[in-house]
Amino acid sequence: MKYLIATLGICCQATFAQITSEFRENKLTSCQEVYLDDDGHPYKKQWLSNEKLDSTIFFNSNGTEFKGDLAITDTPHFENGFKALTKFVKDNYVSRPGSETNGKAIVMFVFSEDTIDMRIIDRVGYSLRYYNYDVELIRVLNLVKKKWSVRHMKSKLPIVFFYPFEIS
Numbered sequence: 001m002k003y004l005i006a007t008l009g010i011c012c013q014a015t016f017a018q019i020t021s022e023f024r025e026n027k028l029t030s031c032q033e034v035y036l037d038d039d040g041h042p043y044k045k046q047w048l049s050n051e052k053l054d055s056t057i058f059f060n061s062n063g064t065e066f067k068g069d070l071a072i073t074d075t076p077h078f079e080n081g082f083k084a085l086t087k088f089v090k091d092n093y094v095s096r097p098g099s100e101t102n103g104k105a106i107v108m109f110v111f112s113e114d115t116i117d118m119r120i121i122d123r124v125g126y127s128l129r130y131y132n133y134d135v136e137l138i139r140v141l142n143l144v145k146k147k148w149s150v151r152h153m154k155s156k157l158p159i160v161f162f163y164p165f166e167i168s
Contacts, residue, residue, distance in 0.1 A: 030054075037121040043108055058160050060110060061119040068110060069155035076111055076161050079147035089165055092140045095133075103167050105137055111150045112158040118142075121162070133167055 035044040041063070047054040057065050078085045106122035118141050120134050150159055 037119070038123050043119060043121050058108075058110065058158075060117045066110075066158055068158040068160045071153070071155065071159050071161040074153050074155065076109070076159065077149045077152065078144075079149070082163070085144065085163075086165070088144060089137070089140050092143065093136060093167065095136070095167075103133075105133070105165050105167060107137070107141065107163055107165060109148075109161045109163065110158050111148065111161065116145050116148060137165060137167065 030050075031048040033046050033048070034042050035046075037043050042059050044056060044058050045065075046056040056067070056070070058068050059065055104122075104124045105120050108119045108121050110117040110119075118138055120137065123133075150157070153159060
């Protein structure tokens with residue numbers, strides 16, 4: 001089953017599994033959903049009560065659960081803006097000769113006090129051998145870890161942020 005998540009005007013499809021649900025008078029009163037990345041690993045779990053979001057837990061790339069604020073309106077700043085980030089990725093991404101690299105990747109960033117965890121949660125247009133693309137994209141993003149700023153944000157750490165990258 002696919003579910004649309006909108007974050008900063010970005011829509012990505014995420015697979016989710018509805019774990020528990022309770023109905024009263026034909027109305028959903030509680031529900032637990034686990035969102036899976038393209039590799040089938042959970043990256044978000046949320047609980048709904050009386051048709052409203054009750055709580056959300058996210059998962060780091062190593063599988064550790066944590067509570068974090070989702071950056072929707074106030075986003076982390078990248079030095080020189082997001083256009084500079086996109087240009088940096090395009091300029092530094094090295095594709096293997098003969099490989100088709102036409103696609104998009106949605107990356108989940110987790111900003112905590114002293115680290116930034118990155119995880120690819122959605123791939124669109126990759127060939128079946130996407131592992132090399134993932135490794136290369138994360139390698140390039142690791143080069144710019146120190147160019148992010150979250151000091152201006154009112155949210156509590158950790159902060160979760162989703163951003164799309166075109167791979168070409």
